[in-house]
Amino acid sequence: MPAPNQTASALEARIAADPRYVALVRDRQRFSWILTAITVIVYSSFISLIAFDKPSMAQPVGGGTISLAVVLGAAMLVGTVAICAVYVWRANGSYDARLAELLADAGA
Structure with missing residues (x-):
């Protein structure tokens, strides 16, 4: 009987060689x-705007006291969270299903 490490290595090699895994x-x-x-x-x-166009970034938005830099900075943070959410949504919806199918076919 092969050692557990050898069995795991053979399974990993079989999965790594599968064209679906490569894709x-x-x-x-x-x-x-x-x-x-x-x-x-x-x-x-954003950093370039701060570095090279300070007057525009310092302009108040909507006649208030909040500058354009603060609004863009907040939008950038929200966008970063949105990008992370898009990746998680895609990973859970597509990548995980494809990997589960691959593992099932490989007998893992």
């Missing part, structure tokens, strides 16, 4: 990189 990893990585790029662009744009 799952590729799809998940692509989606993660897209969300990462969106986040980096938004944060970089």
Whole structure:
């Protein structure tokens, strides 16, 4: 009887070689990189506006005392939470189901 480690390694190798697993990893990585790029662009744009256009960022919004920088900063934080929620929704709805099907077929 093979040792548990050998059995686990054989199962891992079988799953890693499955084209559905390769496609799952590729799809998940692509989606993660897209969300990462969106986040980096938004944060970089915000910092660039602060660095290079201070007068615009200091303008009050709606005639009040809150500046545009505060509004954009809050919107950026809400957007970051939304991006995280989109990833979780996609992972729970698509990636987890595909992985469960793969594991079931592999006998794990």
